[in-house]
Amino acid sequence: MEEYLKFIVQDIRGGVTIIFICSMLICIACLMDMWTGIDAARANKEKIRSKPLRKTGVKIVDYFRLIIIFVLIDILGLCFPWYNLPYGAIIGTAGVLFVEGFSVVENLRRKRSxxxxxxxxxxxxxxxxxxxxxxxxxxxxxxxxx
Structure with missing residues (x-):
């Protein structure tokens, strides 16, 4: 029984670690998007306001809501013996990084214009x-x- 409990705790610890890493990657991607947006605004001599910071905060919270939905799917997936990683959180994070990557590329193009x-x-x-x-x-x- 004790060995079985250690296995469950280790499995949960690994999943929570992966979800935490996904959350940090989302924060980093959103902050990079804000950074490149501010750089592009400076290069184009546009006025910089505090709105991008608020917008970034709202965007991070919205992305976290999305990841929570995927984590709930991952919890449901624990009913299956082959579902040993938080695949939903990983796929959701990959989607967010893809979207934010496009945004960073757009900001870099705008900066070089x-x-x-x-x-x-x-x-x-x-x-x-x-x-x-x-x-x-x-x-x-x-x-x-x-």
């Missing part, structure tokens, strides 16, 4: 004192476009 250069050129045009200076900058833009 030429929107930041357009803002600089527009600022130079506004600062021009004469129409001749503005026309020189516009000609320069047209030449770069070719």
């Amino acid at each position: 030429h929107a930041a250069e357009v803002a600089d050129v527009a600022a130079k045009i506004v600062k021009c004192l004469t129409t001749e200076d503005a026309e020189k900058i516009i000609k320069m833009i047209k030449e770069e476009k070719k």
Whole structure:
């Protein structure tokens, strides 16, 4: 009986460890998404607000709700002798990491876009004192476009 109890405790400990690791991976992925979003905003000279932090917190909580549903499926799976890992939590975490990975890639593309250069050129045009200076900058833009 004691050996059987040790086996169950060890099995539960392994499952909880995997679920904890999945939860940490979700947090890290969401924070990386926020980080790349803030970097992209800085590169494009957009105003940075506290909304992304709140949005990230809400997103993490929503993802945890999703993982809890998968953990409940994993608990149901314990009725089967071949179901020895929290497969649902692992698959759910893989899905979340996939979605957040796409978001990070989008942020990196936005950071590398030429929107930041357009803002600089527009600022130079506004600062021009004469129409001749503005026309020189516009000609320069047209030449770069070719």
